[in-house]
Structure formats: C-alpha cells, structure tokens
Amino acid sequence: xxxxxxLAPAGTLTHLHCAFAYGANAVYAGQPRYSLRVRNxxxxxxxxxxxxxxxxxxxxxxxxxxxxxxxxxxxVRSYLRDLxxxxxxxxxxxxxxxxGLIMLVKERWPEQEIHLSVQANAVNWATVKxxxxxxxxxxxxxxxxxxxxxAEIRQQVPDMELEVFVHGALCMAYSGRxxxxxxMNHRDANQGACTNACRWQYDTAxxxxxxxxDLIPMNNEQHWELLLKSPNEPGQFIPAEEDEHGTxxxxxxxxxxxxxxEALTRMGVHSLKIEGRTKSPYYVSRxxxxxxxxxxxxxxxxxxxxxxxxxxxxxxNRGYTEGFFRRHPPREYQNxxxxxxxxxxxxxxxxxxxxxDQWLTINVKNRFENGDVxxxxxxxxxxxxxxxxxxxxxxxxxxxxxxxxxxxRIPRPEHFVAGPHVFLTRHTAPR
Numbered sequence: 393x394x395x396x397x398x399l400a401p402a403g404t405l406t407h408l409h410c411a412f413a414y415g416a417n418a419v420y421a422g423q424p425r426y427s428l429r430v431r432n433x434x435x436x437x438x439x440x441x442x443x444x445x446x447x448x449x450x451x452x453x454x455x456x457x458x459x460x461x462x463x464x465x466x467x468v469r470s471y472l473r474d475l476x477x478x479x480x481x482x483x484x485x486x487x488x489x490x491x492g493l494i495m496l497v498k499e500r501w502p503e504q505e506i507h508l509s510v511q512a513n514a515v516n517w518a519t520v521k522x523x524x525x526x527x528x529x530x531x532x533x534x535x536x537x538x539x540x541x542x543a544e545i546r547q548q549v550p551d552m553e554l555e556v557f558v559h560g561a562l563c564m565a566y567s568g569r570x571x572x573x574x575x576m577n578h579r580d581a582n583q584g585a586c587t588n589a590c591r592w593q594y595d596t597a598x599x600x601x602x603x604x605x606d607l608i609p610m611n612n613e614q615h616w617e618l619l620l621k622s623p624n625e626p627g628q629f630i631p632a633e634e635d636e637h638g639t640x641x642x643x644x645x646x647x648x649x650x651x652x653x654e655a656l657t658r659m660g661v662h663s664l665k666i667e668g669r670t671k672s673p674y675y676v677s678r679x680x681x682x683x684x685x686x687x688x689x690x691x692x693x694x695x696x697x698x699x700x701x702x703x704x705x706x707x708x709n710r711g712y713t714e715g716f717f718r719r720h721p722p723r724e725y726q727n728x729x730x731x732x733x734x735x736x737x738x739x740x741x742x743x744x745x746x747x748x749d750q751w752l753t754i755n756v757k758n759r760f761e762n763g764d765v766x767x768x769x770x771x772x773x774x775x776x777x778x779x780x781x782x783x784x785x786x787x788x789x790x791x792x793x794x795x796x797x798x799x800x801r802i803p804r805p806e807h808f809v810a811g812p813h814v815f816l817t818r819h820t821a822p823r
Contacts, residue, residue, distance in 0.1 A: 395691050396657050396664050399456070399555065400680045403669040404434040408444055410677040413771040413813045415684030418454035419444075420487060422669065425474065426467065427458040428511070442481040454484035460509035463490055472496055479504060485530065498527055505529045510557065515541070517548035524552050530662065531555070535562065539652065539717050543659045553662040558653065559679055559704070560667020562644040562715060648712040650700050653686040674740040674815050678707055678769060706738035738767065741793070741818045742800075747810035751801040753785070754793070754816055761792040765819040770811060777805045 400411035402419035411419050421435045421444055422428070435441050441457070448455035457478065463471065471493055475486075479501055486504060488494050489511035497504060507530040508514060508523050515534045523531055530553035533542060546554060647667070649656075656664060664687070666679050682700050689697060705712070741760045746753040752768075760766065762782055768775040783789050785799045793800045802816075 393658060393691070394660070395687055396661055397454075398680065398683055398687060399663050399665040400676055401560075401666060401669040401671070402435075402444065402455075402676075403671070404673075405440075405444060405447065406673045407669075407676045408447055410673045410813050411680050412448070412451040412453055414677045414680040415771070416453065416680050418456060418484070418663070419448055420456040420458055420665075420669075423457050423459040423475070423478065426461050426463070426471065428460055438477045438481075441478050441483075445481045445483055448484075456485045456487055456507060457483040458487045458509070459493070460487050460489045460511050462511070463493060468492065468496075472500055476500075487532070494526065494528070502527075507553075507555065508532060510534060517545040520545055520549045520552055520554075524549060529553060532557075532665070535647070536716050539655055539659075542656070542661065546659050546661070550660075554660075555663035555665055556656055556661050557647060557667055557715075558649040558656070558664045558683065560647055560671075561710075562647050562713070564644050645711040645713040646709045647715045648701070648704055648709075649714055649717055650683060650686050650704060651696060652714065652717050653683065654690045654696060657687065657690045672740070673813075674769075675707060677771075677813060677815065679704070681769070681771070737820055738817045739820055740815055741766070742816040744768070744810070744814040744816065745799070747804060747808075750804055751783075752804050752808075752810075752816075754800050754802060756793045756798040756800060757796055758818070759793060759795045760816075760818045767817045767819065768805065768808060769815040769817060770809070771813060772809050772811065775805050775808050 397417040398415060399418045399420060400407075400416035402408040402411060402421040408419050408421070421441070423441070424436050435444055445455045459475070461467065475497070484505065485507045486497065487507045487509045488497070489509035494506060497506065506528050508528050510532045512523075513534045513536075514520055514523065514531050515537060520531045520533075532555040533545065535557050537545075542554070542556060653664065664683065666676075666683065668675055668679070682703050685697070686700055689695075739758055741758045742754040742756045744752050745755050760779065762779055764779050766777055766779050768777075779802060781789070781803050782791070782793065783801050785801065787801075790800065
C-alpha cells in the first residue's frame with residue numbers, strides 16, 4: 393500500500409510555506425487570468441509563480457499550476473503566449489479542463505505533465521480512459537462520486553493517477569459548472585470570477601401582480617414561506633422557509649472526508665486534495681496537519697482517531713458533510729441557517745513572532761485574555777495550556793490582548809519548541 397500525496401492550496405507564498413511545514417507533499421496555485429480564483433490570487437505574475445515553484449522544489453515538494461478556466465476566443469489567442477514564460481520555470485503539472493487548451497499545450501510542450509481538472513467532471517472509468525489516451529497523467533475526479541464508484545474507476549484504469557477532494561467548500565452545481573453568478577452579477581464562475589451567489593441570503597416575500605401580470609412584492613411584515621411543488625410526489629410541497637436567519641436554499645455544507653482517508657488509500661487513490669486557496673494560512677496549516685496525521689495513521693496500521701473529526705470541527709466551517717462518498721437524504725448536504733462560515737470551537741488569536749527562554753512574542757489577530765484555554769499550533773505538535781500572565785511589548789503587565797494590531801508577550805510553555813509558522817489559538821464554547 394502506497395501513501396497518497398497530500399495536496400494543499402497555496403493562495404500566497406505564506407500559504408505555501410505553511411502547507412509544506414505542516415506536512416503537504418504538493419501545493420497548487422492559480423495562473424493569472426486562466427484559473428478559477430482570479431480575484432483572490434496573489435501569484436499575479438511570472439516572477440511570483442517562479443518563486444513559488446522554486447520554493448516548493450526546495451522543500452522537496454511539487455507545485456501544480458491551476459489553468460482550468462473555460463476560455464472564450466480572446467483568452468485562447470493569448471494563452472500560449474502567457475503560459476510560455478511560466479513553463480520555463482518547470483511547474484510539476486498544469487491543472488487543465490478545456491480540451492482545446494490541452495491540445496495546444498500538448499502540441500507546444502509534449503513533455504509537460506497535465507492533470508485533468510475537476511471542472512471537466514470525470515464521473516466514470518470510460519472518461520478516465522479517454523483522457524489517458526490523450527496523454528493526461530492524472531485525473532481529478534468529480535466530487536459527485538461515491539466510494540464504490542471511485543473504487544471501480546481505480547480497478548478499470550489501474551495505471552492512471554487519480555486525485556480526490558477530501559476537504560473544503562462544495563459547490564451546488566456540478567463541480568463548479570455554475571451560471572448563477574454570471575446571470576445575477578455578470579461575473580462568470582467559469583472565468584474565475586464567482587461571487588458565490590448560491591450562498592447569499594434570499595428572503596421570501598408575499599407577492600401580487602401588476603397590470604401586466606408581472607409579480608410585484610406586497611408590504612407585509614408577517615412570516616411567509618414559498619412552497620415548491622414536488623414533481624415526483626403529487627400533492628407534496630417542499631417549503632423554502634424564511635426565519636430570523638433568512639433562507640439559504642442553495643447553500644452547501646463543507647466537505648469533510650477525513651474518515652474516508654483509509655478507504656481511499658487502500659483503493660490506491662494517488663492524491664488527496666484540500667480545497668481553500670482563498671482561506672487563511674491558519675486554515676491551510678491546520679487542515680494539512682490533521683490530514684497528514686490521518687494518512688500517517690493509515691500507513692502505520694493505526695485505527696481511525698475520532699479526535700481528527702473534532703479538531704476539524706474546531707475550524708470555521710458551514711457545517712460538515714461527507715459529500716457524495718456515501719449516499720444520504722439531500723437535506724443533509726444543505727445548510728439552511730446561514731451562508732457564511734461560523735467560528736468553530738477554536739479561534740486563531742495570533743502568530744508567534746519571536747521566542748526567548750521565558751516569553752513568546754505574539755502578533756495579535758483576535759482578542760484573548762488571562763485565564764483563557766489556549767493552544768500553540770506548530771508543525772512539530774500542538775501545546776495546550778491555560779494563559780497565566782501577559783505583558784505588553786514594553787513589559788507592562790496586562791490582562792487582555794485587545795485584538796488585531798497589537799503585539800504582546802506571553803509566558804513560554806514548558807517543552808515548547810520554537811520554530812516558524814506557529815499559531816496561537818483560543819478555545820471557545822462549542823457553538
């Protein structure tokens with residue numbers, strides 16, 4: 393049994409460093425203009441990408457370049473020109489979805505490795521075999537597959553690398569092929585400009601008709617709900633209810649599949665992928681750390697540790713689902729209460745800037761105070777303690793770190809090993 397690659401998101405160089413520090417084998421980042429995170433991509437030019445590729449290789453890891461939009465003619469014209477200087481820096485693979493662009497790349501750079509993006513929606517073994525015949529070296533399988541389907545693809549195409557998403561945001565459309573943002577905001581999700589319109593708060597309203605027969609809102613303060621008629625069950629109606637939260641009829645929960653790492657490893661999946669190029673460095677560090685432990689436990693023959701589920705629950709999330717890996721009633725996929733992430737039971741409060749024998753210097757991100765239950769999250773392991781003392785950077789004793797923009801010092805816990813990319817968190821009451 394071979395250990396799968398752990399693949400983490402790299403929205404910035406800081407994310408990249410955190411990912412490798414906490415156990416990733418590879419990272420992925422977007423190509424300017426040609427990836428699906430155009431608005432949240434710090435790798436904005438060739439120099440930035442070149443540095444990212446170089447840094448990944450210095451860690452002994454790999455760097456995959458997401459180049460996975462559905463291009464219109466104007467982007468096809470400029471694509472090879474813009475890609476050429478990046479190719480010279482030797483990214484380990486391009487993540488692509490468009491057959492035309494794949495054809496152009498294979499013609500120009502036949503030795504360049506290409507991974508088929510999840511945007512291409514590979515949901516069966518025949519599709520995987522087709523792309524194998526086109527020279528694709530890895531297929532990132534659609535999120536809409538069950539464990540049995542992944543296993544069958546593995547059996548039918550045993551010599552193709554397979555990659556599977558195991559954690560992060562889910563899309564209400566087929567692996568991201570959504571027109572909602574483009575229709576409502578003229579920002580095309582398939583060009584990298586998704587506004588996440590599916591997660592907005594949509595309020596219901598009592599309505600009437602104007603003289604042309606068009607619907608118009610009627611002023612009414614009372615609670616109102618819209619009934620959707622079910623096409624498969626005559627006489628049955630599905631309520632789209634509004635309460636004090638609003639209504640979020642298209643808002644998916646987040647994927648959490650750490651409990652399936654063993655099954656995916658045993659069936660021979662080559663790479664386990666974490667979503668989140670727009671998330672924080674802390675998110676990348678913590679999710680990478682947890683999935684690294686899950687993979688290492690499998691390889692050591694250890695039973696699944698349920699604490700990994702709890703630690704992921706502590707991160708901000710929209711509620712979790714295991715997606716389509718096992719079949720559930722559709723309601724379990726949806727979050728009907730809010731469209732944004734809620735804080736988990738662990739809030740990041742700062743980063744360690746410096747360490748001496750007695751004190752740790754903290755760049756504060758969120759408020760904490762004496763008596764709080766804290767953790768230091770490090771690549772070498774985590775330390776839990778109760779905060780018993782704090783001082784300002786001028787050595788004045790204080791009770792509270794007010795929030796972002798402040799720098800404080802806290803006592804160095806016993807046995808703490810200093811190093812880069814260390815986060816301070818505060819334990820909060822379970823939500």
